[in-house]
Amino acid sequence: MDTGRSSQLTERVRRMPASSNSGILPLEVLFDVLVRLPAKELCRLRIVCQPWQSLTSDPLFMKTHVARHRETFFLASFKDDETHIHIMDFAGNVIKQIGIPAGHKVLCTRLDLVCVATNKNSCHVLNPVTGDVYNLPKSPAEEHTYHVNLRKPFTSFAFGHVASTGEYKVLRMFNRPGFTDLGIPQLCEVITVKGGTGQARWRGKQSREFFVECQKANSGVVVNGVVYFLIDSVYDSMIIGGDGAGIHPDFICSFDLEVEEWREDIQGPISRNFVYDMDFPDEYIAIWDQLSLAELKGYLVLVYHQSYRSSTIDLWYLIDYETRTWIKQYSIQIESFVPVRECKVKPLLVLDDGRIVVWLGSTGLLLIYDPRTSTFAEVEMRRLSEVGLYTGSVLSL
Structure with a gap:
């Protein structure tokens, strides 16, 4: 030393x-x-x-x-206990238990702070080390005070870290007031999490013409300070003809937390390679429910869980945003490993030896997939209702 x-x-x-x-x-x-x-x-x-x-x-x-050491731990809530979150190691040992407000869900993040939220406009940021709780204001940005979207607020939150400034920011999206009210712009606001409550206000940002996916609460994925959303599934009936022509299920929107602006939308790799079959129109529509986003090794990943003609999970990595370059890194056969009714498959982490930790949201199972042997192993723990990753030091807990 x-x-x-x-x-x-x-x-x-x-x-x-x-x-x-x-x-x-x-x-x-x-x-x-x-x-x-x-x-x-x-x-x-x-x-x-x-x-x-x-x-x-x-x-x-x-x-x-x-x-x-760069150790990573699970940040989990269990189906039989939704009033606490747990910081756990990969063996299922609980390192710390933290109480959370009833009805709140853990956002799937990879940070040293914790964010819990509901789809009814309640959001809190927790510091596991100090025990501080930052209660974010429910009141809207000043410029949005009288907007129609706030009559029955249905919200989606994303929590991220801006490396260049060290700031933590929360993005809040308000859904449309009605299912068919597509002409009303979607409200977008940002707040910077500071060292206590009442020290910051929401800032109104540019609205979007097309709605991002708020139906799946808290669906935003943050990669290197950028929040990514899939396009809202309300457009699934408009992709062939009509006002929504040209909107594809793997249409991805992104918001840069550093500059607090929307970036140019990108098209995913699925619709580029999919051949529309007039005899099976529902097969294309069903893609909306078979797609999700994840973050692995610092890359945005599009997860395609096919269930019509084969039971596979394809993981597409966005290698270069500027050139829209996607590479399919994995194609996982899941027939004998994942329950037939499982509709929420989310990869969480790639381990140092190449194995992939996968969470099954519907059943609450946590699996580890080994691409060398094409086998799954179940992690023995209680059924998970939500799970993310905690990157802070457990020595400070």
């Missing part, structure tokens, strides 16, 4: 008596030894003595440990 880093350790740690470390290792050497251990082992070693607890709780130690 260099002297520069040693000098950054807090006074509380540096002033530990030499005898408190049993006289075996200097503080600098102890730092370098302990920082190599995984978080689970360090949590156990903290009870050895007070100096070890002080050292492993030091902000510099925790920052160094997170940078070295």
